[in-house]
Each structure stands twice: as C-alpha cells, then as structure tokens.
Amino acid sequence: MNFELLIPITFFVCIAYVIKVVVDARTRRALIGANGSEELVRSIMAGEDLRQRHSSLRWGITLLAVGAGFGMIEAAGWQQLTPGVIAVLAGVTGLGNLAYYFISRRMGAVA
Incomplete structure (x- = not known):
C-alpha cells in the first residue's frame, strides 16, 4: 500500500473538518449574538442536535x-x-x- 498517498489525503480531510467546525461555531455565535428570541435559538440548536x-x-x-x-x-x-x-x-x-x-x-x- 502506498502510505505516501495516505498522508496528504488525511491532511486534506483534517483541514476540511476544521473548516467545518469553525464555520459552525461562527454561525452559532452570530445566531446568539443577533439577539434573536431565545425560543428560536433553542429550536435551531435542538434541530441541529x-x-x-x-x-x-x-x-x-x-x-x-x-x-x-x-x-x-x-x-x-x-x-x-x-x-x-x-x-x-x-x-x-x-x-x-x-x-x-x-x-x-x-x-x-x-x-
């Protein structure tokens, strides 16, 4: 098996996952910071869960x-x-x- 190919693929997957986590966290922060109704924030978080x-x-x-x-x-x-x-x-x-x-x-x- 070519392990030389496995390292860049794993690196790409890790970068993509980190980008997803950061974007999700910023979206949550913006949602909470927008002073939306507490019920709306809870329903969105429950749906995401x-x-x-x-x-x-x-x-x-x-x-x-x-x-x-x-x-x-x-x-x-x-x-x-x-x-x-x-x-x-x-x-x-x-x-x-x-x-x-x-x-x-x-x-x-x-x-």
Whole structure:
C-alpha cells in the first residue's frame, strides 16, 4: 500500500473538518449574538442536535452493513475483485441506508 498517498489525503480531510467546525461555531455565535428570541435559538440548536444524531445513526448503520458485507466476502473465500464482490458491497450499503430510513421514520413517529 502506498502510505505516501495516505498522508496528504488525511491532511486534506483534517483541514476540511476544521473548516467545518469553525464555520459552525461562527454561525452559532452570530445566531446568539443577533439577539434573536431565545425560543428560536433553542429550536435551531435542538434541530441541529437531532440532525447530528441522525447523521451518526446513518453512518453507524451503514458502516455495520458494509462490515457485514466484507465479512460475507471473507466467509465466501473470494480473493479477487469481481463484479460479484462489488455487488455484495453495494447491496449491503443500500440495505444499511434503507435500515437507517426505516429506523429514523420509526424514531420520528415516536418522538
């Protein structure tokens, strides 16, 4: 594996994440500093918190499904990258996203 490529990619991802965090923090500060109604600020923060939890749920379910797909590939003993291997990974990724959809709908109906 070419670790020389991994370092710049990781560096780029870290910079992008830091920019996102700074922009989110400035947006929050501007929102609070604008002297908007306290109820409006709370509702926006609650909506953002819910969005972050749903994002974590989606990534968790999708990554579990992809892990299960890799486990199935390993259990089947496939060693070569074939269309069947790609189909298994694409299929479990889709199933993970569908599972997230149904779980988030159920959570929304309860909440």
